[in-house]
Amino acid sequence: MMPAPQQNKDFPYWLLIVLAVGGYFFWRVLTDDLYTQVLQTLSKGIWITVFVTLVGFTLAATMGLGLALMSTSRFIVVRQTARLYTEIVRGVPIIVLLLYVAFVLAPGMVALFNWITGTLGFDPIRNRDFSLLWRAIIALTIGYSAFIAEVFRAGLQSIEKGQIEAAEALGLSPWRRFRHIVFPQAFRRILPPLGNDFIAMVKDSSLVSVLGVLDVTQAGKITAAGNFRYFESYNVLALIYLTMTIGLSLGLRRLEHHLREKTIWGLVRIRWGGRLRPDCIGSTQRRLLMTNPLRTSWDTPFELPPFDLIEDEHFAPALDAALIDARAAIAAICDGSDPTFANTIEALSLADAPLEKALSPFFAMAGADSNPVREELMRDFSPMLSAYSSEITANTALFARIETLWNTRDDLDLTDEQARVLLLTRRNFVRSGAQLEGFAADRLADVKQRLSVLGTRFTQNLLADERSWFMPLDDVAGLPDFLIAAAKSAGQEKDGGGPIVTLSRSLIVPFLQFSLRRDLREKAYEAWTARGANGGETDNRALAGEILSLRAERANLLGYDSFADYKLETQMAKTPDAVRALLMQVWEPAKASAEADALVLQAMMHNDNESGPLEPWDWRYYSEKRRAAEHDLNEAELKPYLQLDRMIEAAFSCSNRLFGLEFTPIDAPLYHADCRAWDVTRDGKHMAVFIGDYFARSSKRSGAWCSAMRSQQKLAGDIRAQVINVCNFAKPPTGQKALLSYDDARTLFHEFGHALHQMLSDVTYELISGTSVARDFVELPSQLYEHWLEVPEVLEEFATHADTGEPMPRDLLDSMLGAATYDMGFSTVEYVASAMVDLEFHAGEDAPADPMQKQAEILEDIGMPRPIRMRHATPHFAHVFAGDGYSSGYYSYMWSEVMDADAFQAFEENGGPFDPDMAKKLETHILSAGGSEDAAELYLKFRGAMPDATALLKGRGLAG
Ligand SMILES: [Zn+2]
Incomplete structure (x- = not known):
């Protein structure tokens, strides 16, 4: 075997000497008839040499890979068999192996073959039918497979366990792990020794001449023996071998260099955050992209995505290509002339257009109509996109341009909107760590990438738990028709079977309200609240812990005391204290109301001859009964x-x-x-x-x-x-x-x-368009709009009976609106408990070591009423754990409700729900303004004052 080439940086004088000597002999070959004649004779053998080497090496590499996999097997017999083979073969010289195969093994194989075919009635073959050429190839295959097996084994085992674990965490299947992680890296490590083995085999193939195979060595021997010109003959022979081996050796080094430095693995590496050059898209991909509907212009009504043409296999290549476009656009910004608002900030906001084009239909489909392929794509895309966005905010050249603009902003003659966009863009960079350097910057990027992966897994685990659980509905006692129909429909969709209850809110909530079977209610409720905490692969509890500790680390890296401090900086609320104050202002009245309700419900339950305390699976049932009794309203009517x-x-x-x-x-x-x-x-x-x-x-x-x-x-x-x-x-x-x-x-x-x-x-x-506003402001337009459903004239017109077309009777309408604040103690308690847990999870300097324990402590501290549980317990608290959106931000629904109560009050104070002046103000200062100004400013302009919680408590019927 050839030793691995030394890494040396000397000028290759040796190569000059080889070239000089080689050149001299080439010149001789061209000018000297004798040399020409020898070369012509020998050239016939070259093809045999090439054939033997190529076939032998291919077979040996295949066998070697098999042996390498066997040697990492879980089964000792398999492992030891591979070991035995390797040790024996490596201990025998190749020439002995050749003779042994040619004259012992080959005749043995012929005999075995004849024995088998003889029993089937075929004529026997003769020993000489088994050509010496193939005997030689088999011998080389056996000999080299043992060496190559070791090369493969070392290469595969050199991939750190951590990387494979990381790939597992990304949710890659074993095959994708092998293809994307293990193989590319192992291949780069295996290639140099494998190439050396190939070169060695070119030389060792000369040994086949001892069997009389007419390879180039044998041809040389015959020529020399025929013309007695040993000097010239063996010079030419040596020259041929040297040309082949040095040529291969140089080619191999180039390839290694290419793999190390260049980007032929770009398409693989990009998944892990590397840069991809536009030129590494192959012609096949380019052809595919030309017909990819996500990469063409959309000649559809209103330029909607052409959903009828989009197939799942379009997404990944479209995203790859869009990332290349986006990266090229970013690179062009950085290479541009002196920074201006247009060539930097505006160009930056246009750079993502191709990405949005590819991703917006994808996200719509992945959320609302998913399948296993889309789920897998989601898992692939989330680290890619997180890497891309980290790459942008870590782009020092880009940030330097933004800083230049920021420092000269007063001289740039910007519009208010432009000034706001510059401020938000720069703040986004700073909060993403653009001012960090070295280890802190690298660590932050890792943390963010890991968080995005964990968030996706959290959602998928939840979806899996929601999808897998269902309960056949045998006992429909007490259930209204609409629920039975919906349960039938769900059963049909599931597997064409009978009616079932699933964990979909629109099925399980009415089931809990109406089912007479306390045991089934308990079973369904426990399943519903156990989502994400069922053990096994889809359990979210450990993920939640990891997410919280990574968030705390992220905040600390950026110089904030806690993740909540970091998160609230950009919100209307601004500080954890402000949030806590709001929540506690609401908590005590809500709890008092809920506790009073619990007593009433428990008494109703005892009247039903159900003993013991009121349980969480009883609340909705008795609450519905009480609603029907006190408000003369039942959902079914x-x-x-x-x-x-x-x-x-x-x-x-x-x-x-x-x-x-x-x-x-x-x-x-x-x-x-x-x-x-x-x-x-x-x-x-x-x-x-x-x-x-x-x-x-x-x-x-x-x-x-x-x-x-x-x-x-x-x-x-x-x-x-x-x-x-x-x-x-x-x-x-x-x-x-x-x-x-x-x-x-x-x-x-x-x-x-x-x-x-x-x-x-x-x-x-x-x-700053549309809903791109502070999180605790974004629910204002949505919650405010709910108030128009409560406007009596709206219901009078649109709440008509499905069969008769009659409008809703006035008394039913009144009791429905009267019941709107019904059970508000319960819903406020389950909401505020979730919001408090979310806030306290993130408000400490360190993350809680055990979130489930911390959750229990927080609930204990605030005195959570026993028959009510959090609206979203930690293992299925997707708002907080599926992404960053609502982390330490779940309070924002209530924050917005403070505003929506107050804002609707403004309509009522000024001419009623459809007052045109108020509608105009609402559109101008809130609905059309997006994030063009700070949220508090926008609200002040609309209302003329800031709201407080009084209107909210009144709206919820908790004012006392
Ligand atoms: Zn909403």
Whole structure:
């Protein structure tokens, strides 16, 4: 075997000498007839040499890989067999092996072959039918496979365990781990020794001449023996070998160098945050991209994504290509002339356009209509995107340009909006660690990447738990028809079977309200609240702990006392103390109210001959009974009046009266047959596209949300928003009308309020468009919009009976509105408990060592009433753990409610719910303004004063 080449940096004088001597002999070959003649004769043997080497090496490499895998097997017999083979073969010289194979093994194989085929009635073959050429190849294969096996084994074992664990944590399958992590690195380590073995084999193939195989050595021997010109013959022979081996050796070094320094592994490395050069896309990928609908211009109605053309396999190549485009755009910014607002800040906001184009349809589909492929893509994309955004904020050249602009901002003649965008952009860089250097900068990047991976896993575990649990519904005692129908529909969708209860809120909540079977309620409730804490692979408890400690580390690296301090800096609330003060102001009245309610409910339960204390799975059941008794309202009687289609019309109608919006259905391909789309106009001018995706299905994540596939902006032209409202309402059986609970109808109005924030947006820069505002401000438009559902004239018009078309009877309407504050103690307690746990998880300098224990302590401290549990316990608290969005920010719903109560109060004080002046103020200062000013400023302009919690307590019926 050749030793591994030394890494030396000397000038290769040896190569000059070789070239000089080689050149001399080449010249002789060209000019001297004798040399020419020898070369001609020998050249016939070269092909045999090349053939023997290539075939032998390919077979040996295949066998070697098999042996290497055997030697890492879990089974001792397999391991030891590989070991035995390797040791024996390596101990025998190649020439002995050749003779042994040729004259012992080969005849043995012939005999064995004849014995087998003889029993089948075939004629025997003769020894000489087994050519010496193949005997030689087999011998070389056996000999080299043992050496190559060792090369492979060392290469595979050199990959650190940590990397494989990291890949496991990313959720990569074993095959993808091998392909993306182990193989590329092992290959780079294996290549040099493997190449050396190949060169050695070129030389060792000369040994086949002892068997009389006419390779180049044998040809040389024959020539020399025939013409007696040993000097010339062996010179030519040596020259041929040297040409082959030195040529290979140089080629091999180039390849190694290439693998180390260049980017042919770019497409693999990019997944782990490396840079990718545009030229490393192969022609195949380029061809694929030309037909990829995510990379072409969209000739669709309103430039909606062409969902009918988009296939799952389009996403990954489109994202790869979009990242290249985006990176090229960033590089161009950094290479540009002196920084200006246009060539830096505006260019930066345009750089992401190709990414948004590829990702916005993907995220819409991954959230609302997922499948295993999309889940896997999600796992792949999240570290890529997090790496990309870290790369931008870690780009020192880019940050230097922003700093230059920031330091000269007073001389730049910026508009208010531009000044705000510059401030936010710079703050974003600083908060991402742009001012950090060295270890701290590297560590921060690692922490962020890991957090993004953990967040994705948290969501997926939750989805898996939600999807896997269901309970066959055998006993329907007490259940209203709509629930039985929905349970049938869920069973149909699941596996075509009978009715089932799933963990979808729209099924489980009414089940808990109505089922007479206390044991089944307990079973369902425990399953519902155990999401993410069921042990095994989908358990989220350890993930939560890791997420909290990484967040604390992140805040400390950036110089904040706690993650809550870091997080709240950009919020309207600004400090943890302000949040705590707000929550505790609400907590005590809510708890007192809930405790009084608990006594009433427990007494009702004892009347039912159920003993013991009131349990969490009893609350909704007795609360519903009490509601029916005291407010003469039951959900089942109410439900036929709340038709989905009519409630959508109601939401549209209110926005028409307030802001003049009109809605026309659009016929465009969407990502799921249940989606509907409308063209939103005002005075004939296109304002936005609104998409409603209302029904629950197993491919949809739970909850309700509003997302934008495109946000309004003017920098890249007059771009209008494309907004989606996603809900999880129970789908009616075919042919029947979809009915909502009052809660569902509120959700519909809530999400539509978010949609208005996007659709009415009127700013130049995407960074501050629509819902891009402080987290504790973003729920103001949505929660405020819920108030219009409570306006009696709205319900009188739109709450009509599904079968008769009759409007809701006045007394039912009154009791429904009267019941709106019913059980507010309960819902406020379950909410505030979650918000407190979220805040305290993040408010300490160190993260809690055991979040579950910390959660118990916090609840103990605030005196959580026994029959109520947190609305979201830690293992399924997706708001807080699925991403950073609501971490130490869950309080913001209540913060916004303080404002929405106060803001709606403003309408009532000034001409009523549809007062045009107030509507105008709302649009100008809040709905169209996005993040163009600080939230507190915007609110002051709208209302003329800051709100306090009094209106909230009154609104919740907790004012005492
Ligand atoms: Zn919301």
